[in-house]
Amino acid sequence: MRGLKLPLSQTQRVRLQRAFEKLQSLSAKANSDASLTVADTIPVNYEDAFLKGHGTADLNGELVATVCGVVERVNNLVYVRALRARYKPEVGDVVVGRVVEVAQKRWRLEINFSQDAVLMLSSMNMPDGIQRRRTALDELNMRSIFEENDIVCAEVRNFQHDGSLQLQARSQKYGKLEKGQLLIIDPYLVKKSKQHFHHLEQFGVDLILGRNGYIWIGEHVEARDSMVIDQAKNIEQSTVVEGINQAYTPLEMRQNICRIANAIRVLTSLGFNVDLNLIMETVELSSSLKIDIHDMLGSEFHVLVAEMEAERRSLTTKRKR
Amino acid sequence: MVGLSVGEKHFIQGGIAQDLRSDGRKRLTYRPIYVETGVIPQAHGSARVRLGATDVIASVKAELGKPSALQPDKGKIAIYVDCSPTAAPMFEGRGGEELSTELSVALQRCLLGGKSGAGAGIDPTSLVVVEGKVCWDLYIDGLVISSDGNLLDALAAAIKAALSNTGIPKVDVAAETTSDEQPEVNISDEEFLQFDTSGIPVIVTLTKVGRHYIVDATSEEESQMSSAVSISVNRKGHICGLTKRGGVGLDPSIILDMISVAKHVSEQLINKLDSEIAAAEASEEES
Amino acid sequence: MAAKPGSAPVTYSPNLGQKTRPPIFKDNDLDWVRPDGRGFHQCRPAFFRTGAVNSASGSAYAELGSTKVIVSVFGPRESKKAMMYSDTGRLNCNVSYTTFATPVRGQGSDHKEFSSMLHKALEGAIMLETFPKTTVDVFALVLESGGSDLPVVISCASLALADAGIMMYDLVAAVSVSCLGKNLVIDPVLEEESYQDGSLMLTCMPSRYEVTQLTFTGEWSTPEINEAMQLCLDACNKLGKVMRTCLKEAASASQE
Numbered sequence: 001m002r003g004l005k006l007p008l009s010q011t012q013r014v015r016l017q018r019a020f021e022k023l024q025s026l027s028a029k030a031n032s033d034a035s036l037t038v039a040d041t042i043p044v045n046y047e048d049a050f051l052k053g054h055g056t057a058d059l060n061g062e063l064v065a066t067v068c069g070v071v072e073r074v075n076n077l078v079y080v081r082a083l084r085a086r087y088k089p090e091v092g093d094v095v096v097g098r099v100v101e102v103a104q105k106r107w108r109l110e111i112n113f114s115q116d117a118v119l120m121l122s123s124m125n126m127p128d129g130i131q132r133r134r135t136a137l138d139e140l141n142m143r144s145i146f147e148e149n150d151i152v153c154a155e156v157r158n159f160q161h162d163g164s165l166q167l168q169a170r171s172q173k174y175g176k177l178e179k180g181q182l183l184i185i186d187p188y189l190v191k192k193s194k195q196h197f198h199h200l201e202q203f204g205v206d207l208i209l210g211r212n213g214y215i216w217i218g219e220h221v222e223a224r225d226s227m228v229i230d231q232a233k234n235i236e237q238s239t240v241v242e243g244i245n246q247a248y249t250p251l252e253m254r255q256n257i258c259r260i261a262n263a264i265r266v267l268t269s270l271g272f273n274v275d276l277n278l279i280m281e282t283v284e285l286s287s288s289l290k291i292d293i294h295d296m297l298g299s300e301f302h303v304l305v306a307e308m309e310a311e312r313r314s315l316t317t318k319r320k321r
Numbered sequence: 322m323v324g325l326s327v328g329e330k331h332f333i334q335g336g337i338a339q340d341l342r343s344d345g346r347k348r349l350t351y352r353p354i355y356v357e358t359g360v361i362p363q364a365h366g367s368a369r370v371r372l373g374a375t376d377v378i379a380s381v382k383a384e385l386g387k388p389s390a391l392q393p394d395k396g397k398i399a400i401y402v403d404c405s406p407t408a409a410p411m412f413e414g415r416g417g418e419e420l421s422t423e424l425s426v427a428l429q430r431c432l433l434g435g436k437s438g439a440g441a442g443i444d445p446t447s448l449v450v451v452e453g454k455v456c457w458d459l460y461i462d463g464l465v466i467s468s469d470g471n472l473l474d475a476l477a478a479a480i481k482a483a484l485s486n487t488g489i490p491k492v493d494v495a496a497e498t499t500s501d502e503q504p505e506v507n508i509s510d511e512e513f514l515q516f517d518t519s520g521i522p523v524i525v526t527l528t529k530v531g532r533h534y535i536v537d538a539t540s541e542e543e544s545q546m547s548s549a550v551s552i553s554v555n556r557k558g559h560i561c562g563l564t565k566r567g568g569v570g571l572d573p574s575i576i577l578d579m580i581s582v583a584k585h586v587s588e589q590l591i592n593k594l595d596s597e598i599a600a601a602e603a604s605e606e607e608s
Numbered sequence: 609m610a611a612k613p614g615s616a617p618v619t620y621s622p623n624l625g626q627k628t629r630p631p632i633f634k635d636n637d638l639d640w641v642r643p644d645g646r647g648f649h650q651c652r653p654a655f656f657r658t659g660a661v662n663s664a665s666g667s668a669y670a671e672l673g674s675t676k677v678i679v680s681v682f683g684p685r686e687s688k689k690a691m692m693y694s695d696t697g698r699l700n701c702n703v704s705y706t707t708f709a710t711p712v713r714g715q716g717s718d719h720k721e722f723s724s725m726l727h728k729a730l731e732g733a734i735m736l737e738t739f740p741k742t743t744v745d746v747f748a749l750v751l752e753s754g755g756s757d758l759p760v761v762i763s764c765a766s767l768a769l770a771d772a773g774i775m776m777y778d779l780v781a782a783v784s785v786s787c788l789g790k791n792l793v794i795d796p797v798l799e800e801e802s803y804q805d806g807s808l809m810l811t812c813m814p815s816r817y818e819v820t821q822l823t824f825t826g827e828w829s830t831p832e833i834n835e836a837m838q839l840c841l842d843a844c845n846k847l848g849k850v851m852r853t854c855l856k857e858a859a860s861a862s863q864e
Contacts, residue, residue, distance in 0.1 A: 098326070149324035178328030181343050218332075248335035258336075258345040265344070293345030298353060391802075419724070426721045434806070434826050548732075550822070560833060563824035568731035570777075570818030573837055580833065 012303045019306040026313050036065040036080060044078055053079025087112040087187040087212035089165055093156045094196040096177070096210035097167075099146050105139055107146050109154070112187060112212045115164055119146075119154055123168035151177045151216065153208055173197055179249055180206070180218020183261055185268045187213035191275065198276050203256040209274065215264060217257050219249055255293060259283055262296040266305050281308065325544060333545055337530045342542070344373075348535045349586055354478065356597040358486040359605045366487025368601070370479040372537065374469035379461065379479035381487045385506065386458040388449065396448025396456035400428045402463040402476060409468060417465075420472075423566075424463070427473055431524055431553035431562030432480065442521035442561065443484065450492050455506055457489060470540040473551050477524035478590075482598045484521060488513030522555040522562070523590050525583040529571070534579060536586055550579050554587035643799050644673065651783070651795040651843055656764070656854040658771040666772025670764035673797060674754030679765045681772040684742035697739040701727040701746045703761055709753040711798075722748075722758050729762045729782065729811040729821040735775040744774060755797035759784045762811050762821075767851055771858070778813035779851050780820055781844040785809075785836050787826060792836055794843055808833075810840035814848030817841075 008016065036042065042063045044050055052058065055067040056079060065071075069082040089095070089111070097109035100116060108116040121134050121142060146152055153174050154167040169175060190209050198207040199220055208216040249257070263282035267274055282305055286296050295301065325333070336342045346352070352373035361367035364380035388395060402424040404417030412420070432442045448457040461483070463476045491512035494505070528538040528549040535542065543549070548567030555561050560580060565571075646652070652673040661667035664680035671677075687698055703722035707713055726748065734744070746769070748761045759782035766780035786796035787806035796804065806826020812819045828836070 098324075147327070150326040151329065176328075178326070179332055180328070181332060182329065218328075247331075248338060249332060251339050251341065254336060254339060254341050258341060258343065261343065262345050293341070294347070294350060296345065422720050423724055426724070430823060430825050555827070558829075560824055560828040560830075561826070563822060565819075565822045566728065568728065568736075568820070570732045570813055570816065570820045572817065573812075573819055573841060576819060576822060577834065577837070580830070584830075 008299050008303075012299055016303045016306055019303070019310040022310040023306075023313060026310075026317055035068075035070050035083075037068050038065060040065050042071055042078060042080070049076055051077040053077045055080030055082060083188055084186060085188075086114055089113055089117075089156045089159075089212070090192075091156050091158055093192070093211040094153070094208070095156060095167070095212045096151060096153050096182070096208055096214035096216050097212070098182075098214075099148055099150045099152060102142055102146070102148060105134070105142075107142070107152070109152060109167065111165075111167075111210075112184070112214065113165060117154075117156075117165040117167050119152070119167040119169065123157060123166070123170060125170055125172075125174075146176060151182055153177055153210070153216065177208070177216050177218055178221075180216060180257060181261055183215040183217065183264055185213045185215060185264065185274065187211065189213065189268060189272070189274045190215070191273055193275065195276075200256075200260075200280075203260070204253055205256050205260060207260065207276070207279070209276075215274070217261050217264075219253055219257070258293050259286060259296070262286075262293060266296060266302055270302060270306055270309075272305075272309055278309070281312070325541065329541075330545060333542060334531050337533050337535055337542070337545075342535065344539075346537075348533060349582070351537045351590065351593075354593060354597060356478070356482050356594070356601045357605075358482055358598065358601040364483075365489060366483045366485075368479050368482030368486055368598075370475050370482060372471060372475045372478075373539065374467060375471055375475050376465075376467040377472065377475045377479045378464045378466060379476065379483040380464075381480075381483045382460045382462070383457045383487070383489050384460070385450070385455060385492070385508070388453060388456045392445075393453035394449055395445035396458060398433060398443060398445060398448075398459040398461065400432065400461045400463070400480070401425050402428065402465065404465045404468070407467075408465050412465075424465075424472060424476060427551060427562075427564045428463070428476060428480065428524075430564060431477065431522060431551070434561065442481075442555065443516065444520070447516070450506065451494055455492070455494070468540065470543045471526055471537045474524050474526050474537065477522070477553065478594055481518060481521045481523065481594065482601065484516050485518040485598055486602065488515055490514075520555055522553040523587055523594060524551050524553045524562075525587050525590060526551040527579045527583060529567075529569075529575075534582070550576065550583075552580055552583040552587075554584055554591075556591055558584050558588075560584075642793065643797055648791055648793050649839065651847070652797075654847060654850050656767055656851055658767055658854065658858045664768075664772070666768045666770070666774070668764045668767035668771055670760050670767070672754075672756065672760050672795070674752055675757060675760050676751040676754070677748060677757070677760050677764045678751060679746065679748040679761065679768040681744065681746050681765075681768045681774070683744040683772075684739045684774070685745075687741055687743045695737070695740045697734075697736040697741075698743040699727055699731050699734060699736065699746065700743055701730065701748070701765075703748045703750070703758075705750045705753065709750045719750075722761065725758060725821065725823070726762055726765060729780055730765060730769070732818070732820040733766065733776050733778055733780045733813055734769065735777065738775045744769075744772075753798065755799070755801050756784050756795050758782070759795075759809055759811070763847060763851060767854065770855055778816050778818075779848055780811050781814055781847040781851060782809065782811035782821075783840045783843040783847060785840055787828070787832070787836070792832075792839060794839060808836045808840065810837065810844065812841060812844045814845045 042056060042065055044063050055065060055069060056063055057066050065080045067080055067082040069080045072079055072081050095111045097111035097117060099107050100110050101108040105121045107119045109119055111117045154169040157166045157168040159165060190211055190213055196209050200207055204220050206218050206220045260283055263279050264274055267278060267282060272278060285308055291301055333343060340347050355371040357369040359367060360369045360378060361380045365383050366381040369378045402421050404412040404421050406413040450456055461480055465472055491509040491514055493507040525536060526549055527534040527536060528543060528546045530545050546567055547569040548571055551564045552560060553562040655671040657669045659667060660669035660678055661680045665682055667680040669678050684697060701723050703719045703726055705714055705719060746765050748765055750757055762780055762782035769776060770779060785808045786793045786800055786804035788804055793800055806828060809823050810819060811821040
């Protein structure tokens with residue numbers, strides 16, 4: 001219930017507690033003894049050979065944790081996965097980031113990692129879509145692709161020897177994100193899955209769950225790669241400032257975007273993992289109960305969502321048995 | 322403060338134009354407001370107010386002092402605001418100073434009334450114990466713990482809550498004293514006097530984005546503002562102070578329109594705040 | 609904390625009816641005269657002169673009654689490296705008092721509140737986007753404080769900016785009104801300011817009819833606000849004309 005700051009009435013508090021107890025009882029067997037705080041001893045069999053991994057240290061011959069988290073064991077390796085920490089990138093992750101600097105041949109992106117990530121001009125699909133060497137002219141025109149503060153979706157490519165992180169955006173789906181809102185949540189709530197791009201057709205909304213906890217909810221864009229069009233649009237925007245007014249997101253779509261965003265806000269403040277199913281269920285719950293978009297952030301809806309999730313998890317575990 | 326991309330800015334402006342903001346609010350809807358009183362036991366009164374991710378604490382301390390020679394029938398009230406670096410790294414060192422003074426001045430202007438003390442939320446004459454000799458000096462300190470826009474409204478609400486939570490010890494004055502001597506006082510530690518807080522105004526900040534104005538802007542929305550007008554309104558619907566932020570000029574008729582909107586909004590806000598304060602006081606007594 | 613157990617909370621009752629009125633209220637409302645003999649809606653004669661300081665890029669001197677103010681403008685100069693990059697210019701304002709400005713000898717220190725108010729009043733009038741990466745410094749010194757200091761500083765500063773050749777939308781004229789009892793008194797002197805029940809300061813760009821800054825203190829009802837604002841706007845308009853003539857005189861003098 002960390003960070004849950006809600007004015008609850010007596011009944012709501014009881015209901016919420018019951019839901020959380022239910023959730024806890026369902027997951028208790030899995031990891032209640034595996035979670036550690038800093039300086040807790042990690043139980044290992046000292047006879048066996050084991051490898052000390054991340055988040056562990058040696059203290060007088062005992063293995064202790066240096067972060068709060070969950071003990072993970074892979075073969076001989078013992079490490080502690082921190083629950084609340086900055087994002088730890090893995091190669092192939094889909095991330096959403098914000099451009100902080102346009103440098104020579106590269107953009108620097110803030111992705112909630114301890115360092116800024118680097119997106120090289122050469123690891124981008126060029127606006128004209130042709131594979132070729134990047135010329136000096138391309139370098140000069142970098143700002144027409146991404147500017148400072150732009151939100152960009154990309155994939156983690158590799159780590160350099162010095163520990164810095166390289167990104168790539170070599171596909172239609174990656175690129176600049178416009179017309180929508182960015183939500184920043186704790187990265188541990190976004191689990192790795194096969195699909196991080198979701199086009200919610202019934203809403204006409206794109207949902208991108210960045211592994212770094214940056215979540216994009218925006219208007220659906222057909223061919224994301226068509227940067228030529230983007231460029232043309234940019235020019236249009238800068239010349240015809242008044243023209244922007246017509247280009248506002250339609251009200252209905254905006255309602256959908258806000259509803260989804262608030263669903264994610266509720267799930268995050270309750271500490272649930274954010275995945276597509278859960279988001280959609282929350283959205284449906286809110287619209288079936290005809291809850292006003294803004295009231296989704298109120299206490300009552302939080303309690304309802306917690307109860308719904310407890311119910312759902314207990315059903316799925318029963319089914320498994 | 323993180324910058325926003327052109328797309329996001331446009332999205333926020335569009336939302337305000339269409340009366341549906343990023344978190345689903347309408348232009349004149351406040352975020353849920355949550356009041357906690359008595360959070361600092363050392364102070365005579367204190368309150369914490371949360372408005373979305375904005376989180377502020379106000380504390381009231383009273384000390385016995387001497388009224389100034391110019392205004393012998395009035396106690397002194399001082400309001401200061403501190404922006405803690407816990408809220409944002411940019412408040413570290415002198416970084417928060419500018420914002421702190423801006424907020425302090427705006428609050429002083431809105432809550433303390435004119436130089437003669439007329440229209441003040443707290444009646445300074447009620448702080449006098451012996452005219453010209455002894456009075457209470459009231460120190461009101463605000464602390465910004467976490468900032469997500471609309472600090473002024475939150476601070477004013479916190480101060481209102483803290484004052485209604487304030488108990489000032491009753492003072493007994495030894496009866497026979499000569500006129501030029503400082504009278505002896507006896508501070509009671511059992512009997513407390515409370516303020517009449519019904520006259521304390523609330524502050525409504527209207528942030529103008531594009532052609533429309535909104536209440537309770539988040540910091541993202543504040544970054545898009547052309548100008549903002551903070552209007553403090555009391556229960557009678559009278560304006561007790563007004564400050565403008567942001568450079569862009571406004572047409573006088575728009576300002577008058579904003580004032581009438583603020584009056585309308587303040588009614589709901591005062592009622593909401595009063596019920597929250599009452600609830601907070603009740604739950605405090607319970608525990 | 610508030611209600612200690614065992615103690616019934618008592619409400620502080622405001623002491624009414626013992627406000628000692630200052631001597632400027634001679635009899636009742638309408639009979640009194642202002643200390644300098646003006647009518648309620650009459651401003652002090654304004655005197656402006658540009659080019660008061662030689663070393664500055666632009667400067668102005670203003671005298672309204674006994675309020676005397678000097679403002680100099682330096683720049684635009686390149687912003688310091690430590691400041692972040694910005695595509696608009698920066699405005700740096702500072703208001704200070706001389707040690708002999710007030711009847712009681714003061715510290716002569718900076719006035720932070722006025723500095724930030726001056727900044728807010730001017731930034732809407734200056735076209736900051738025309739000089740990116742640069743800073744303009746505005747230093748105001750109150751030589752003698754005779755009431756309505758801030759409005760005089762603001763009007764004078766906008767003249768100094770115009771004198772420095774900095775791009776502006778319009779001059780900024782500022783006027784304040786004090787509320788004394790039931791009366792609105794324009795352009796109050798120090799004595800009146802110290803007894804005021806409420807005050808209003810309005811700064812505006814007269815020819816664009818835009819308000820750049822507005823502050824209220826004290827309790828106001830809507831009709832009072834309307835009246836006071838009308839009064840201020842009108843006064844600003846007239847003050848703007850005086851400021852314009854001053855600039856014209858300076859221009860014609862330099863041409864000769």
